[in-house]
Amino acid sequence: MIPDDVREWIDRKAIWDINEFAADGQTLDCWAKLVYDEAIAVRDWLQSQPTAPEPDWSTASPDTQYHTIDASGLGIWWNTSHPPQPVVFLWVSDELDKEQQYFMIVDYVYDLPLGIDWRTTLRRRPEGVVES
Amino acid sequence: MNIPDEVRTAILNCTKLVRNRGFPGDLVDVIMLLDWLQSQPTAPEPDWLLHDDWFDCFVMAPYGNTAHYFHGEDVNWYGDSPDIDDVFSYGDAHDLGDMNTYGIDWRTTLRRRPEATA
Secondary structure, eight states: OOOHHHHHIIIIIIHHHHHHHHHTTOOOOHHHHHHHHHHHHHHHHHHHSOOOOOOOGGGSOTTOOEEEEOTTOEEEEEOOSSOOEEETTEEEOTTSOHHHHHTOEEEEEOOOOTTOOGGGOOEEOOTTOOOO | OOOOHHHHHHHHHHHHHHHHHTOSSOOHHHHHHHHHHHTSOOOOOOOGGGSOTTOOEEEEOTTSSEEEEEOGGGSOEETTEEOHHHHHHHSEEEEOTTOOOTTOOGGGOOEEOHHHHO
16 A cells, blocks of 8 residues: 555655756756656556545444455454454454454455555544544 | 565665765765665565476465465466455465565565466
8 A cells, every 4th residue: 555645755846856957957968867757657556546536424323433344355343442454354443342343343345456465454543533 | 675686786775875975965864865775674475396287376375474475277267366265274384584674565576487487
């Protein structure tokens, strides 16, 4: 998964820096052109990468603290005090026994884009989001 | 996130060029970005010599701690993804040890024995 700040770096900073350098009146020499071309190639690849689906916290119950998506795409809301852990191909919490786990609240079955590792889908409730 | 070889090469070239020439301006962020990209794990790749031709498919387990060689016709498929329970049941597991696979989508690690794809 590509963090947002990395996307921003490559999209705004890397390309912007090189463009600014050129705009300063300094012509891009062969070397700088090579860097530019490589940076563009990396930027284009990064921009083509999928973004992970994000849960709609406004639909979560007030006591929900976490959201996960397992390897099969099943989205789950968690009202545990500690984050669940990925095990084999789903998320589990040692705060819940098997039966409680079975009755966890399913959010939605996501079509997890190819390239998104389900182990990176843990989300914590953002500050200030309340149920609508 | 599986970074393809050609993108890794571009990242490496870009890093070398920036470092060697000391590109003017504030490129600290660019270096950080390139370093981060370069540090991303690579997906496990099969060593087909470990098994005979019967094992014609390879995939990393969803949890990323094991890789499995299996016969494609032994398992159910959901589109391009094998049923992982079938893979666990009928495949041959290899521990990936300390290999960092975090961020690698297991569905992108399916490989077929080259002879089988010809």
